[in-house]
Amino acid sequence: MPNRLSTRALTILGALCAFAPAARAQYRGPISETAPLFALDTPTSYANTPFTPPVESMIPAWDRLVKKLNRKGVGIVVDYTSESAMVLNAGHAGDAGYAHQIGVELDLDWSRLIGWRGFITHAVIVNRAGHNLAADLGERSLNGFQEIYGGGGNVGVHLVYVYGTQDLFRNRVQIALGKMPVNIDFANSPLFCTFMNKSNCGIPKSLTRTAAGYGTYPGSTWGTRLRYWPLHGVYVQTGLYGVNPYLNTNQYDRTGFRMGTELYTGVYIPTEIGLIPSFGRHNLVGHYKFGVAYDSSNYRDLYRDVNGNPAAATGLPYGWTNGKTQIWLQGDQMLVRNGSGPLQGLYALAGMTKSQGENSPYDWQVYAGIVDRGLIKARPKDTFGVEWSETFASRDLVASQWIRYRKNLSLPGSATYPQSHLMTFEVTYNFHAFRGISIQPDYQHIWRTNLQANKPQVDAIGLKIHAVL
Incomplete structure (x- = not known):
């Protein structure tokens, strides 16, 4: 019986993957073309990612030089992203903030340089500066109006990552090794950074804000990742990364x-585990993934003391828990194709994350949205997006906060009132203004900033500018 079930499962997977066309260069897309320099290694097509992002440069002479270097095995990308936002109400009307990132990426294909087949190295450094507008509203949670500010704030030169990948067995296996973020590979999507709000750009932030082990761009730790393609359009990957809470x-x-x-x-x-089907004669691409992660570090219990009683009531130190588990389930599906490429069309996306409640401040996060690239036929490179996200505080954290609040004690999580949940809604439109330059007006509405019911709703408008040298 188990053998029959296993055979049937493989047959179903094979049938799903039969919809997928053969891997073609035009269907390979490792980055969001509306986002800052952010070369993902999470698969978006039926192959491992190209050695360098296929970006559009605003300077033709530089573009020709870069393409010449690409043919020799050298990939260089230089880009600038700014994100400005202004609050319209909530007692902070007129408050505004500007933040930017300047990024430089160097990719080397060693098969073209010295004949080392299948070996590629990647390195990125960034400069980040500006003002975090969310902090003006007492927002210390995973929400932020300007995602580009996150991960260190103001820093002159920051090494994001340096690592290498080795393809083996006719590209069915890939090994990555180096100093790298977890989120370039796991629980990610090139659609996320269509948006300016920090709650999802990069990855659903409840993952990284509840486990120090989930290192996210621009932070990185030493690690390794193994990816295997058992079937066309199906991959399994696992990794091992150091946990650095600092x-x-x-x-x-x-x-x-x-x-x-x-x-x-x-x-x-x-x-x-990921599935990348493609349906019909228009190759409607989808990306579906389920993941689980374990962090072996010790974390403070959010409710119990060293004796297992409510720490907020006894006054004893909060106890320690060993290990933390997280899961994620994500999917997106192209519904209408507007052109070639994995991002060129109308996508629906949705997902959820779950972290261990007794030692994670954020328990659940759910999100849904649509992204449409090429909505207007005369403007095939414009992108429209709508996204909603909701994040729930851990019940253990909330219970502890209520005890402390009634005793007039300070609250964890930089809260001034017991937390509950946070909702964000965002509408954005990215105009392809010129080759290599996009201008993106943005609107965000936030319920319960810092997950607090006593906070007013916030409306904010923003503007993102992205330019590739």
Whole structure:
């Protein structure tokens, strides 16, 4: 009986993958073309990612030079992203903030350089500066109006990552090794950074804000990742990363160039199964993934003391828990194709994350949205997006906060009132203004900033500018 079930499962997977066309260059797309420099290694097509992002440059002479270097095995990308936002109400009308990132990426294809087949290295450094508008509203949670500010804030030069990938067995296996973020591979999508709000751009932020092991761009730790393609359009990947709770802090290293592991507290082990079907004669691409991760570090219990009683009531230190588990389920599906390429069309996307409630401040996060690239036929490179997200505080955290609140004690989580949940709604439109330049007006509505019911609703408008040299 088990053998029959296994055979039937493989048959179903094979049938789903039969919809997928053969891998073609035009269907390979590792990055969001509306986002800042952010080369993902999560599969978006039926192959591992190209060695360098296929971006559009605003300077033709530089573009020709880069393409010439690409043919020799050298990939260079330089880009600038700014995100400005202004609050319209909530007692902070007129408050505004500007933040930017300047990024430089260097990719080397060693098969073209010295004949080392299947080996590619990647490195990125960034400059980040500006003002975090969300902090003006007492917002210390995962929400933020300007996602580009996150991960260290103001820093002159920051090493994001440096790592290599090796393809084996006719590209059915890939090994990555180096100093790298978890989120370039796991629980990610090139659609997320269509949006300016921090709750989803990069990854659903409840993952990284509840586990130090889920290192996210621009932070990185030493790690390795193994990906295997058992069937066409189906992949399984797993990784092993160091856990650094002081990542992107002055206590560790704001610049990212510190290579030591002396502050690591454990290992983070994510595993993800992905399916990339493509339906019909228009190749309507979808991306579906399920993942689970374990962080071996010790974390403070959010409710119980060292004796298992409510710490807020006894006054004893909060106890320790060993290990933390997270899961995610994500999907997006192209419904209408507007042109060639994996991002060129109308997508619906949705997903959820779950973290361990007794030691994670954010328990659940759910989101849904649509992204449409090429909505207007005369403007095939414009992108329209709508997204909703809701994040729920851990019930253990909330219970502890209520005890402390009634005793007039300070609350964890930088809260001034017991937390509950946070909702965000965003509408955005990215205009392809000129080759290599996009201008993106944005609107956001936030319910319960910092997950607090006593906070007013917030409306904000924003503007993102992205330029590739």
